[in-house]
Amino acid sequence: MLSRRLSSASTGPLLASPSCPSSVGYSVSLCLCGRVRHSASSPLSALPTRPQAFRDPPPSRPVAYAVELSGEHPKLARAEAAAAARALGGAPVNADLERVQLEAIELEADTFAVRCSRLTEAHGAELAETIEREVGQALSDQADVDLDEPEAVVRVLLDNEAVVGVEAATIDRASHEERHVEERPDHSPVTLHPRLARALVNLTEVPEGGRLWDPFAGTGGLAVEAALIGADTLASDLDEDMVEATQSTLEHFEATGAVVQGDFQDVADAVGFVDGIATDPPYGRASKTHDEERQDLFERFLAVAAGSLDASDRLVVVLPDPELADLAPLTLEVVETFEWYVHGSLTRHIFVFERRAGH
Ligand SMILES: C[S@@+](CC[C@H](N)C(=O)[O-])C[C@H]1O[C@@H](n2cnc3c(N)ncnc32)[C@H](O)[C@@H]1O
Known part of the structure; x- marks a missing residue:
């Protein structure tokens, strides 16, 4: 699957976002995601929408994956991730995702942690912390928060918009070394x-x-x-x-x-x-x-x-x-x-x- 196939990646869009996936030489996270808009005053006020199918979507619950890329190269990682997705039968999407309800996220775990990555300098650490706290609260009826050894990691990739999802896999960059x-x-x-x-x-x-x-x-x-x-x-x-x-x-x-x-x-x-x-x-x-x-x-x-x-x-x-x-x-x-x-x-x-x- 994609995480085994890519050269690296840590962050970047496969699918979607200007804020998401790929590049040569990174560590990647694949997220079950929906895209959200936020405002500084109320980060969750306009939270998402329905996830858009990316590949192999279960019939009742379409899934979209985002790849977080490190940005080591301005274009290569993104092109690589898109090409690998096509080779695996997927369809990279660079258009906007539909909005998704945060409630659509199913943790399927007893414990979780929320981690927010700021992909631009435009946002302060305070906003990321607020988003982590509010997303954590919104999901707290599904599982307990465990910041040290969570069974599920909810990732928020924060750019002008944000992508939120459950981490599905990470790319092992060291294996290339x-x-x-x-x-x-x-x-x-x-x-x-x-x-x-x-x-x-x-x-x-x-x-x-x-x-x-x-x-x-x-x-x-x-x-x-x-x-x-x-x-x-x-x-x-x-x-x-x-x-x-x-x-x-x-x-x-x-x-x-x-x-x-x-x-x-x-x-x-x-x-x-x-x-x-x-x-x-x-x-x-x-x-x-x-x-x-x-x-x-x-x-x-x-x-x-x-x-x-x-x-x-x-x-x-x-x-x-x-x-x-x-x-x-x-x-x-x-x-x-x-x-x-x-x-x-x-x-x-x-x-x-x-x-x-x-x-
Ligand atoms: C730049 S090196 C390839 C390096 C390789 N990518 C690597 O990572 O080790 C180019 C190779 O092309 C081979 N070569 C040169 N002329 C060739 C030809 N006419 N047919 C096939 N191989 C040729 C050379 O023997 C050389 O091993």
């Missing part, structure tokens, strides 16, 4: 951080069991993230040492995937269509292009990628220079771009292409 490059048997200076790799994999929107290909696998950073979210993972690289490195990375993390050696074009000819591609091609600096001009390699690769995808499928690719995207054939349409600053002479340009119908 366990796959940090230094924890792997093989790694190189260009190896992607596992949180970025997970975000790229999620952006492909490949569902569980769908085939995800990394044609420039290197040490297997993307392959391991793809395998861990349940994709049918295919990793390939021209360099035999890199193929071995990817294999040992997958084994080290007990992840399963097919690993083959070969130029991406030969691999594409052999495997046919895939459901998504996430990849980090050579930059033409530290990582090898095997004597091919960088421009030629990217032009050739973008054409091969377009030919390996069905309409609406996605290629998520890291480019060392955004102008390389101009080499893409017309059947690859740019749908999103992100910048990931690494150091003074390296910014990774992440392009999300969608395959358009046609040849």
Whole structure:
């Protein structure tokens, strides 16, 4: 489910709110939520409304989930959360939620605590405390307050509006650090951080069991993230040492995937269509292009990628220079771009292409 799949997240909207979910590298909370408006004088005076269904809603009680994101990156986390939700069959909503009655919240617990997070500097701690107290009072007929070890945590995410809900799950950011490059048997200076790799994999929107290909696998950073979210993972690289490195990375993390050696074009000819591609091609600096001009390699690769995808499928690719995207054939349409600053002479340009119908 979403909390296992995302790269991080601590706060941000999946669904809804400008005040809610995602980003690369956070800890996330998923909330059963409804959105509320508040006023400083009476925070609960206009409390919510009916929750809007997000996904798998029980027939009698629609549920919406919000993801709280840390905001580590201005756009990437939000896009990742939305893409992961779509891959899981949900429908991210960025429109307003309908208003919900606070009474619609069912704690299903003996004890609870209310925690209010202020997502902007606009509100003082006093307002958050007032909201915590009033929400606590409103729910006190359902369970006892226990601030230390509550069975249920009611979260209020406070922005210009607020989202209120019961915490459904939290994302374990530390689990991504366990796959940090230094924890792997093989790694190189260009190896992607596992949180970025997970975000790229999620952006492909490949569902569980769908085939995800990394044609420039290197040490297997993307392959391991793809395998861990349940994709049918295919990793390939021209360099035999890199193929071995990817294999040992997958084994080290007990992840399963097919690993083959070969130029991406030969691999594409052999495997046919895939459901998504996430990849980090050579930059033409530290990582090898095997004597091919960088421009030629990217032009050739973008054409091969377009030919390996069905309409609406996605290629998520890291480019060392955004102008390389101009080499893409017309059947690859740019749908999103992100910048990931690494150091003074390296910014990774992440392009999300969608395959358009046609040849
Ligand atoms: C930037 S590295 C990939 C790094 C990888 N994302 C990681 O985290 O370790 C690029 C890789 O592309 C491979 N490569 C270069 N030209 C290739 C080609 N024509 N076909 C397949 N792989 C190629 C290189 O051997 C290198 O391992």
